[in-house]
Amino acid sequence: METVSGAAVITADGSGVELDLARMSVRELNQYLHSELPRSGVRHVSILHPNGMHSLAVGLDADVDVDILGHAGYFIAGMNKQARVTIHGSVGWSVAENIMSGVVRVKGNASECAAASGHGGLVIVEGNASSRCGISMKGCDIVVGGSVGHVSAFMAQAGRLVVCGDAGAGLGDSLYEAVIYVRGKIHGLGADAREEPLTDADTAGLSELLGRAGFGYSPSEFKRIGSARSLYHWNSEANQHY
Amino acid sequence: MCGIVGLMVKSAGDRGSLGPLMAPMFDCMADRGPDSAGLAVFGAAVDAPLRRFSLFVPDDAFDWPKLLDAFRRQTGQQAELNAAINHAVLVSAIEPAALRNWLAECDPSPHLLSVGRHIDVYKDMGHPSDISRRYGFASMSGTHCVGHTRMATESAVSPAHAHPFTAGENFCLVHNGSLSNPYMLRRKLESHGLHFETDNDTEAACRFIEWRMQQGQSLDEALQTAFKELDGFYTLLIATENQLTLVRDAFACKPAVVAETDQYVAISSEFRSLAHLPDVANANIFEPLPEEIYSWKL
Numbered sequence: 001m002e003t004v005s006g007a008a009v010i011t012a013d014g015s016g017v018e019l020d021l022a023r024m025s026v027r028e029l030n031q032y033l034h035s036e037l038p039r040s041g042v043r044h045v046s047i048l049h050p051n052g053m054h055s056l057a058v059g060l061d062a063d064v065d066v067d068i069l070g071h072a073g074y075f076i077a078g079m080n081k082q083a084r085v086t087i088h089g090s091v092g093w094s095v096a097e098n099i100m101s102g103v104v105r106v107k108g109n110a111s112e113c114a115a116a117s118g119h120g121g122l123v124i125v126e127g128n129a130s131s132r133c134g135i136s137m138k139g140c141d142i143v144v145g146g147s148v149g150h151v152s153a154f155m156a157q158a159g160r161l162v163v164c165g166d167a168g169a170g171l172g173d174s175l176y177e178a179v180i181y182v183r184g185k186i187h188g189l190g191a192d193a194r195e196e197p198l199t200d201a202d203t204a205g206l207s208e209l210l211g212r213a214g215f216g217y218s219p220s221e222f223k224r225i226g227s228a229r230s231l232y233h234w235n236s237e238a239n240q241h242y
Numbered sequence: 243m244c245g246i247v248g249l250m251v252k253s254a255g256d257r258g259s260l261g262p263l264m265a266p267m268f269d270c271m272a273d274r275g276p277d278s279a280g281l282a283v284f285g286a287a288v289d290a291p292l293r294r295f296s297l298f299v300p301d302d303a304f305d306w307p308k309l310l311d312a313f314r315r316q317t318g319q320q321a322e323l324n325a326a327i328n329h330a331v332l333v334s335a336i337e338p339a340a341l342r343n344w345l346a347e348c349d350p351s352p353h354l355l356s357v358g359r360h361i362d363v364y365k366d367m368g369h370p371s372d373i374s375r376r377y378g379f380a381s382m383s384g385t386h387c388v389g390h391t392r393m394a395t396e397s398a399v400s401p402a403h404a405h406p407f408t409a410g411e412n413f414c415l416v417h418n419g420s421l422s423n424p425y426m427l428r429r430k431l432e433s434h435g436l437h438f439e440t441d442n443d444t445e446a447a448c449r450f451i452e453w454r455m456q457q458g459q460s461l462d463e464a465l466q467t468a469f470k471e472l473d474g475f476y477t478l479l480i481a482t483e484n485q486l487t488l489v490r491d492a493f494a495c496k497p498a499v500v501a502e503t504d505q506y507v508a509i510s511s512e513f514r515s516l517a518h519l520p521d522v523a524n525a526n527i528f529e530p531l532p533e534e535i536y537s538w539k540l
Binding site: 051052053070071073074090092093109112130131 | 493497499515
């Protein structure tokens with residue numbers, strides 16, 4: 001065992017490290033993850049005592065597994081690249097916002113704006129996600145085991161949002177080219193979102209995504225929601241009614 | 243941004259844990275509102291016809307014994323007074339209107355922060371942790387409490403603009419958010435003879451909801467009316483003598499999280515201020531849905 005960064009304890013074989021937030025600050029944690037970790041050969045990081053703290057494990061760019069052992073706060077694993085981050089609890093606002101690649105898995109629930117603006121990678125919420133899940137997503141994939149709140153996938157540009165439970169009102173409002181799949185009840189579609197038939201490509205993609213996320217549902221249970229593309233061009237005769 | 247906290251302890255034998263459990267919640271939410279703060283604590287009722295009156299004078303050296311002496315002589319009423327620096331709780335059988343008239347004649351004239359058989363209110367400018375220490379929040383006991391840490395965005399920073407706001411008796415409210423139509427509400431209420439103490443948006447919401455209850459609505463009915471009449475963003479936490487009630491507006495963009503166990507119901511803007519609570523790992527933790535009314539009763 002050796003100690004680095006004050007409170008990081010490396011396991012005997014050098015492949016794993018424990019970082020205890022009861023003994024180090026969030027800034028020290030993230031500085032370690034950004035600067036020392038990529039050079040260290042460490043492949044697995046456990047973060048202890050997150051206690052709802054914000055901005056944990058943001059900006060990672062390393063081929064590493066990170067386990068956050070408890071409930072965490074806002075902006076967890078934001079801007080993630082490569083890393084596979086698992087939160088063993090629930091998270092606050094904007095988990096995995098602007099994710100670029102890698103996998104972020106929330107074992108509990110996620111508050112609003114999960115995976116907001118995500119460009120790539122996969123975000124899995126095993127419980128429910130709150131409002132605005134996948135808002136402005138730009139190419140990431142999101143799989144929610146439970147339900148999502150209102151105005152999810154608002155202005156979503158690319159990528160896939162899979163909801164195994166129900167979806168709140170205003171789903172897919174002002175949708176661009178992202179696609180939404182919902183297994184349960186939809187409490188209302190937003191402007192320009194419409195139900196479309198599932199294609200073979202949808203079924204294959206859903207099957208692969210559900211498999212990666214670890215949910216045993218059949219793709220045929222899902223409805224596909226896409227953009228009617230009627231907002232793409234200004235319609236002067238619509239008189240502001242859409 | 244502001245922080246709200248609320249706590250109700252369920253067991254009558256556990257009233258002494260209210261302050262020790264709540265004070266760290268309050269300290270933690272100081273990050274969300276560092277300019278001023280306040281707390282309303284509800285406890286066992288004083289015997290009727292007695293009431294508790296929370297008073298505030300913006301002077302740390304204020305002579306409270308002299309005020310008590312003058313009160314007894316000039317009103318002919320019996321009273322007890324517990325002072326904490328610039329705050330004091332007066333316990334007396336005097337009618338609230340008579341007390342207001344008497345306070346108005348004092349120089350300086352103390353602010354009447356709350357009225358009721360159960361409620362005490364403390365609020366002041368400064369860092370919430372300093373305020374908590376000044377008035378000994380960590381050693382308070384009671385059945386339930388609501389607290390607020392303020393980052394002012396729409397009206398002045400002053401003790402009077404700090405939350406909780408009160409109206410009527412045993413009724414208070416804290417608010418995270420901002421209303422866009424407080425003046426409309428205010429003009430409506432003023433036309434019914436209601437009096438306002440500040441230009442704060444939350445005071446309008448507080449008086450509006452309490453006024454609806456005065457008009458015969460239940461709190462739930464008053465909140466359904468408020469959903470239609472309040473325009474803006476809000477998470478509201480309301481306390482009466484025997485309940486805590488939590489609501490969020492239709493957009494639900496101001497946060498709230500609830501943790502409930504057999505021992506307590508705890509409410510905060512963020513989970514991190516609940517992380518220290520006993521057995522929180524096994525608590526039922528959830529985020530309130532928009533325009534749903536969540537109430538917990540003693």
